[in-house]
Amino acid sequence: MRALNRKLLRDLWHMKGQALAICLVIMSGVALFVAQLATLDRLKVTQQEYYAQYRFADVFAACKRAPESVAGQIAAIEGVDAVQTRIVVDVTLDIPGLDEPAIGRLVSLPDHGRPVLNDVHLRAGRWPAADDEVLANEAFAAARGYREGSTISALLNGRKRVLTITGVGLSPEFIYSIRGGANPLPDDKRFGVLWMPRRGLESAFDMEGAFNNVALKLGRGASGQEVARRLDMILERHGGFGATLRANQLSHWFLNNELEQLSRFGVVVPLVFLGVAAFLLNVVLNRLISTQREQIAALKAFGYGNPAIGLHYAKLILLFVVIGTALGAAVGAYLGDALVALYGTVYRFPSLTFALNPLLPLAAGALSGAACYAGTLKAVLAAASLPPAEAMRPQAPPLYRPTVIERLGLQRLLSQPARMILRNLERRPYRALLSISAIGMAVAILVWGFAFIDSIWYVIDSQEYDIQREDITVAFVEPRPQSALHAVRAQQGVLHAEPFRSVAARVRFEHRHRLTGLTGVPRGVTLSRVVDENLRPVAMPADGLVLSRWLGRALGVKAGDSVQVEVLEARRPALSVPVAALVDDFVGLNAYMDLDALGRLMGEDGVISGAHLRVDPARQTQLYRALKDMPAVAGVAVKASTIQSMRDQITQNLMYSVIFNIVFACIIAFGVVYNNARIALGESARELASLRVLGLTRAEISFILLGELAVLTVVALPVGCVMGWAISVATGELLNTEVIRLPLKISDFSYAFGCAVVLAASTVSALVVRRRLDHLDLVEVLKSRE
Amino acid sequence: MADNEPIYVLADTTRECVFRAEGLTKVYRMGEVEVHALRGVDLDLYQGEFVVMLGPSGKRQVHLLLNILGGLDVPSAGRVTYRDRDLTGAGERGLTEYRRHHVGFVFQFYNLIPSLTARENVALVTEIARDPMPPEDALELVGLSHRADHFPAQLSGGEQQRVAIARAIAKRPQVLLCDEPTGALDITTGVVVLQAIERVNRELGTTTCVITHNAAISRMADRVVHIADGRIARVDHNTAKLAPADLQW
Known part of the structure; x- marks a missing residue:
């Protein structure tokens, strides 16, 4: 091996802690990319083959x-x-x-x-x-x-x-x-x-x-x-x-909606990690090059050309990319296998197996290479073009100046160490800004993940407590006269019953149309209600329709327009009906009307499709049995068990994503804080050791070293919360479909938990570095320059 | 004087003894070999005296002795007492406390904090001291009042070293230890720095110990301790001290 390459490996080994932190961030991005896109690939191929072989209809x-x-x-x-x-x-x-x-x-x-x-x-x-x-x-x-x-x-x-x-x-x-x-x-x-x-x-x-x-x-x-x-x-x-x-x-x-989400998030989320990795590499490489100025000068004095020096550092970056990508591909294959298995339990195929298309890790490598080189190109070029005579001299001492706070005359409030911290921050505003963004991103990933969960729980809770307030819903085989409601009411255990009429209809506006259920809601409804986004009940107009906002959007309809309603049942009336209001409901494309108004539209009198019931919990078992045996009853839906089953499934499916979110956020926080702390230590070890000689305690110099990071982290927490909120808003719209809408709800707990996880990860990372302060060589600083 | 003859340092009973070193040895490993840097040093330093320790150039012995006196290092064997305090067994916490309140350090390369102004570099130490002088007074003492609000990058090497001296003496230490304070300076600037050290010694009565490889400096000392082969080779008493301005090198 050539000597210069040997130097490369030793440099890497010398900064192994930082290298590990950065490789883990690259690994996370690559793993998510490989796992999600490999899963996407497998699902798509399997779907196509299945459709073709089993002649899925059009x-x-x-x-x-x-x-x-x-x-x-x-x-x-x-x-x-x-x-x-x-x-x-x-x-x-x-x-x-x-x-x-x-x-x-x-x-x-x-x-x-x-x-x-x-x-x-x-x-x-x-x-x-x-x-x-x-x-x-x-x-x-x-x-x-x-x-x-x-x-x-x-x-x-x-x-x-x-x-x-x-x-x-x-x-x-x-x-x-x-x-x-x-x-x-x-x-x-x-x-x-x-x-x-x-x-x-x-x-x-x-x-x-x-x-x-x-x-x-x-x-x-x-x-x-x-x-x-x-x-x-x-x-x-x-x-x-x-x-x-x-x-x-x-x-x-x-299935297609799921594939679409995978293809979106499979690229976007990895890019976040690779962006953080690029930033970390930028900081680390700049530091490395500034400590190796004399070495660069010597190499150039020996006759190494600028390209050779540039290539030398470019190779170092390549090592990060290769190691990070290799780890990421391995972890990605493992995660992908698990992800495919998880999908297999929800989407049933004759055979769904994981396979890794070798192009994917290559694409991931190209992507992470592009990101990492984008982050370090300037530093590499600067090293390559460093004039040897200048490189021989130590770097000019950094210039500091009083910070804004001091120029405002508030310096009395600051101790000397606090001034050191603030001036360090102000001297490298971009690095501070990027550090805040990167740590904030760790918070944002958590807040974003939890926002999704919060929104799902919000919808389920709303369904359970504000919308579907019935205990069970009975659907008749055929529409029945009002007397059927009395028969149901007469059953033992029924406390309260409210009828509903539901017909299949096509709603048309201009050239657009949608198939939907048209539901008749009785006046004074208390059980199955239509509510707005603030969960306030929406009263049905005497005439006219209330549509899901998404149905309105699909048809290009606003309140006040009239739509053509073609009922697909009974006498199949087709009439023009005004749209009274659009409502932000959560599930499906729905059209609602007053029950009597629907009856008039249908030309029926008191015909109902079923009933929503409140039941006596002590008698519900008998009631279920009785209802099952009623020939007129086509189906009985028990709200509690339906919702419990939803909660169970969601909990099970989201548990993994919560764990992974936490792991990935910790990797980012660790990567950023550990690297920052190591670099700060490298840059100021001599200062800190001098201060120790002057009698400052370990705690006091720890404050100087870590105070800067503490400030960055504390600033990053609220910034991260805002970023998490913003990402949730931006991606929330992508998750909304004609089938389900998740209104963005982020609980205080989610913000607090996101901050707490990142704070804990940052603290641990900082403490790992702080331990090194115990081994500062106080004697060394007396002898020579760095 | 032959190396193996015992060195007898005259005990000065008229002045208070600040440091007493007895049988100091220091052995350290350098790669595979054990280096015997100090081989039994006995030395007393007195209140208010100006001592120059001269070591052979390129050898660490004299620095090691200073490190031990300054509470940065402990001897392999032997005992150091500062007044009635045993430094050898003081432990990490005790040594930090000792450095914090009793010793002023001046480094060869100044070791100022680049992000703090001259005044703030001094304040860094006065803020943690028990009975410090105002930073302005310390800077005045080294003739840098007018540069108090400058950052190190805006100061010349000599000015930086004088800030370092101000920083070292602002806590009113009993002892000022200077590790080659003029090593990185030319003669003109070096003289200004030595004048500052001399003034502190004279006006504040701070026991001052300067280590150097530059024999010329020894002419401004009360006593000159020559170190060679890990031992005290010779101690000279200057009957007539020279002012720094009269030094030649």
């Missing part, structure tokens, strides 16, 4: 009942390649050990052969053959511990049937298995997909020779919008609920 539509002959008309639409008609029904499942009823979505399988579209992957067991045999989806089977031979009792069209599970299946239609509605998280204990031979479903629901659901595959270049429009026209007569393109298919939408 257009979906549901209707009341259409004869099978309609399938021919649908197949004749220009651009349609394949048609799969099906029967899809949600039924109440009676699950032993689960007093509250669960919902099963029965999806028909062709009697002969496999589905043309949305094929099912048989994970275990065999295909169902008899009319009462089913395949269960994997998430549900796993959550409930079902295996081949298990039985479920279900209420099919008012008749209790026992279904036998013959196997476990997966479908591209239910990668993310949710029922739809207010809960955007899978609740695998209470919602399952059951694939059943079509024959069995036909006879159970009087659907012989008919279907109520259809999926289409489009040919190359076909327009989905146009096909959907033609499909809607065909199904109009058969009670069509409106066609949905793949982009809005629930499972697909959630």
Whole structure:
């Protein structure tokens, strides 16, 4: 090895503590980049392969009942390649050990052969053959511990049937298995997909020779919008609920939304770490070069050229990049593996495995190299162009001047050590500013992470205590007259019941339209309320609609405009209705009306879709049983268990992110504070040792050394809180979608915790350096210059 | 005088003894070898006297002795007492306290704090001393009142060293220890610095010990202690001290 390279390695070894701190920051950035983008890559590839192999459809539509002959008309639409008609029904499942009823979505399988579209992957067991045999989806089977031979009792069209599970299946239609509605998280204990031979479903629901659901595959270049429009026209007569393109298919939408978030944060967050690393390298390299001026002079005197010197320091940076990237790629592969496994529990694929595309670590290396060289190029060039004669001389002593505080005449308030600290800070304002930003970034990462969690809890709490104030919700199989409400009220254990009407509708404004649920809210509602962003109840106007602000935004509608409402049920009225108000709700795209006004719009009198109930906790078990057995009841949703299941899942999923946030924030705080302290020590060791000789105690010189960092850290905490808030605001909008909105709520605890973690990490880092003050060589300072 | 003959330092009973060193030895390791830097030094320093210690140039012996007297280092064997205080067993805390209240240090390279003005460099020490003089008085004593608000970078080498002397004496130390105070200075500036030290010694009665490799300086001392081979080789008494301005080198 050449001598100069040997020097390089020894220099690196000499500053191993600082090098480690910086490499850890680079590592964190690279690891996050590699883990997230590798996961993204795997999910995308797996999704595409799965969709292709199992023929995931492009257009979906549901209707009341259409004869099978309609399938021919649908197949004749220009651009349609394949048609799969099906029967899809949600039924109440009676699950032993689960007093509250669960919902099963029965999806028909062709009697002969496999589905043309949305094929099912048989994970275990065999295909169902008899009319009462089913395949269960994997998430549900796993959550409930079902295996081949298990039985479920279900209420099919008012008749209790026992279904036998013959196997476990997966479908591209239910990668993310949710029922739809207010809960955007899978609740695998209470919602399952059951694939059943079509024959069995036909006879159970009087659907012989008919279907109520259809999926289409489009040919190359076909327009989905146009096909959907033609499909809607065909199904109009058969009670069509409106066609949905793949982009809005629930499972697909959630998966794609997740992929989008991954691709955004997979690049942005690593850049934060690499920016911090660039800053640290800049400070460290400048310091190193200033201590090696004589060495540079000597090398140049020996005949090394400017490029050789520049290359020498460039190689040092390269070592940081290579070590940091290598560590990051290894940690990233480990994290990526864990992340893919975690995704596998929420998004169900036949096979989802981790693999590291070798280009990713290379890209990460290029990225971190670019950042690190951007941060150090100036210092490297300065070292290369240092004239040897000048380098022989020690650097000119730094210039200091009284600080602003002193120029204001407040110097009496400051002790000499305090003046030293302030003048040091003022002498290098950019370094101070960058240090504050970097430490602040550690706080910001924590605040940002916690803001996300706070916002989620805020939405859940609001749902639980301010919006869904009912205990359970009962949905009828078919809309019922008002008398059905009395029947429900009469059940033992019902304390209070309020009706609701809910119809599927298409809301149109100009050329834009959206499928949505239109909900009728009774006057004087106390249970399931519509509230604004401050959780104040919104009263329904006597006429006119209240829309989710996001629905308004999607349609380009403001309060006062009139929209076209096309109801997709019953008599399918289509009317122009004024929009009375837009409301900032959290989940879904919703349209609300006064219950009576909706009745008038529908041309109905007192018809309801279900009821929200408050129940007597002592009698709820009996009540659930009774409701499960009521033929008119299609489903019962128990709020407490739904929300508890959401809380459990979120806690489980967020726990990792909280831990990682803390680790990464500590790495940044450690990297910045440790490096700053080491450099401050290097720059002032001689001063401090002189002061020790003059009789100052260790505590007094520690104050001088660490006081500067303490000031930086204390300033950085509020700055970091503001940065965290700002990042949360900036990225909060990215997280808001038509499915869920998270209003930004950051609790005082989050700010305090973020500050506390960073303060603790900074203190520990500073104390590690402080220990070195105990070993200052007091004799050495008497002998010679640095 | 032969090396192995015992050195007898005349005990001066008329003046109070400030330092007493008995049988000091100092052994340190330098790489693989053990260096016997001090081999049994006995020495008394008296109240108010001006002592110059002359060491062979390029040797650390004389510095080591100063370090031990200044409470920066402890001997390998032997005993040092400062008045009735045993420095050898004082411990880290005791030595810091000793340096803080009793000793003034002047370094060869000044070791001023670049971020503090001349006045503030002095104040740095007066703020922690028990009975200091005002920093302005200390600067006055070294003739730098007019430069009090300048930062080290704005001062010449000689001025910086005089600030360092002001810093050292502002706490009214009983002892002023100067480690080659003119080592980094030319003769003209060196003389000004020596004048400042001499004035402190004369006007404040501070026991002053200057170590140097420059024999010329020894002519301004009361006593000159020659150190060679880790021992005191010779002690000279100057009957007629020269003023710093009359020194030649």
